[in-house]
Each structure stands twice: as C-alpha cells, then as structure tokens.
Amino acid sequence: MAHSDRPLSPHLSVYRWQISNTLSIVHRMTGFALSIGALAFVGWLVSIVAGYDAYSTVNQLYGSIIGVIALFGWTFCFFYHCCNGIRHLCWDIGKGFDKRSAQQSGMLVIAAALVLTAGLWAVVWTG
Amino acid sequence: MRLESPLGRALGHGSAKAGADHWIAQRLTAIGLVPLGLWFAFSMTSLQHGSYELVAAWVAEPLNAILLILLVVTLVYHSMLGLQVIIEDYVHGALGTLALIAVKFVHVILAVAGFYAIVVTSMGAGQ
Numbered sequence A: 001m002a003h004s005d006r007p008l009s010p011h012l013s014v015y016r017w018q019i020s021n022t023l024s025i026v027h028r029m030t031g032f033a034l035s036i037g038a039l040a041f042v043g044w045l046v047s048i049v050a051g052y053d054a055y056s057t058v059n060q061l062y063g064s065i066i067g068v069i070a071l072f073g074w075t076f077c078f079f080y081h082c083c084n085g086i087r088h089l090c091w092d093i094g095k096g097f098d099k100r101s102a103q104q105s106g107m108l109v110i111a112a113a114l115v116l117t118a119g120l121w122a123v124v125w126t127g
Numbered sequence B: 001m002r003l004e005s006p007l008g009r010a011l012g013h014g015s016a017k018a019g020a021d022h023w024i025a026q027r028l029t030a031i032g033l034v035p036l037g038l039w040f041a042f043s044m045t046s047l048q049h050g051s052y053e054l055v056a057a058w059v060a061e062p063l064n065a066i067l068l069i070l071l072v073v074t075l076v077y078h079s080m081l082g083l084q085v086i087i088e089d090y091v092h093g094a095l096g097t098l099a100l101i102a103v104k105f106v107h108v109i110l111a112v113a114g115f116y117a118i119v120v121t122s123m124g125a126g127q
Helices: A019-050 A052-063 A065-092 A099-126 B006-010 B020-047 B052-060 B062-090 B093-122
Strands: none
Touching: A019 A052, A019 A065, A019 A099, A019 B052, A019 B062, A019 B093, A052 A065, A052 B052, A065 A099, A065 B020, A099 B020, B020 B052, B020 B062, B052 B062, B052 B093, B062 B093
16 A cells, blocks of 8 residues: 555654754664674574684684674664663653653763763773 | 545544554563663673683573573564564565565574574583
8 A cells, every 4th residue: 555645754854853853763773783783693602503613703703893893883783772772661651751851861872872882892992 | 436535434443453562572672681782792891802612601601591592582572573663664565575574584593593502502512
C-alpha cells in the first residue's frame, strides 16, 4: 500500500534543527552502527572457539589502525546509545518530558558519552 | 469505485492488535543491556594485552560465560527489533520485505554462533 502522494509525517523541512531531533537521529544512527558492531563482537567470540590462529588473525585486525578507529567509534556509539537509551526509558515512565528537562538531559547525555568514551580509552592506552 | 470515504474505511477497524509486544520487548532488552553492555565494555580494557589462553580462560569463567550468553541473546534481540523499525521506516515494498527477512536470518545466525562459541569455549575446546 504505497501512496507516494500522501503527505509524510514528520515534516522534516519545516523544523529548525535543534538538540532534541539531532539526538534522536543520532540515537538511531548509533544503534545501526552497534548492530554492525554485533557482527564484530560475535566474530571475536567465534574466533576464540576456532582456535589460536583464527584468534590471532582477528586480534591483529582489531588491533590495526582501522580496527582501533572502529572500536573507538563503537565505544562512543555504545555509551551514547546507552545514556540516551536511559533518557528514553525515563520518558517512557513519564519523567523529564518537558522541554527544559529534555534539553538539559540531552546535554547531559552528550557529556556523559564523551566522558565515558574518553575514560575507557584512557584506561586502554595507559594500561 | 468505492462509495466509502477514507474515514469510513478506517473507522471501526481499531488498532492493528500488534506492536505493543515489540515496543515492550525493545524496552526490556534495553534495560538488560545497560548493565551487560557496561560490564562487557570495561571488561575488555583488562583483556587487551591478554594472550589467547588468557582470553579463552576469561570466556570460560562460569560467571563471564553466563553474562556473555545473556549479552549475546539480549543484544541480538534488541538489534533485530531496532533494525526492523529502521527498515519499516525507510525501505518499502518488496525490498523492505526482503530486508526484514535478511535481518531476521542474520540475527538468528549471530545468536546461534555466539551461543555456540561461548559454550564450546567454556567446555575447554578453545584451550
């Protein structure tokens, strides 16, 4: 039932970009990226059961420059999606849904995701 | 030609009688993934210099193995629900149907592969 002449909602072009809708679309994009990350996660698990050679190959791949960039990206995606997900769960029980709280919690989510990502990689690079 | 207005066609049909279970499952898996995801992310920082034997032994620890299985199952379920919504929003027609089927197949494979890898590693085949 595709009616292409029907008006679409939401009407993206009439909105001014603001923190709420930016964080919303970033939530979806990080979720998508994490689904790709699930492949890397299960690949890692399978390489362990496959034995030393397979694990070494995967370990080398994940330790390469591209691998580390991907892992860094997935770390940020995870912390962002996790923090913003908690924000969504609060909304689901009716907490913090007014405009002012939503904007403040949005800023908090960005800050928390950046701090957690930096913190985790600080542990990695100093460990 | 139908002598029925669009409103008349829609009235009385009620909701689709489906969707609430999807919504609830997405929230419940999200709640589960907060502690599981944080545990996994920070666990990885301590394994970065680990040898193959050490990593396999870590997976084989009973508590780690149980948490990893919970993580794989919850993550795969949550990822499948999320990708389903993204596809329903952006991919229409036959391509959308194919994408939905492909996503389900890939996620079932991921769940089975992850579960197998953890269990068999735990039983010592990876050492």
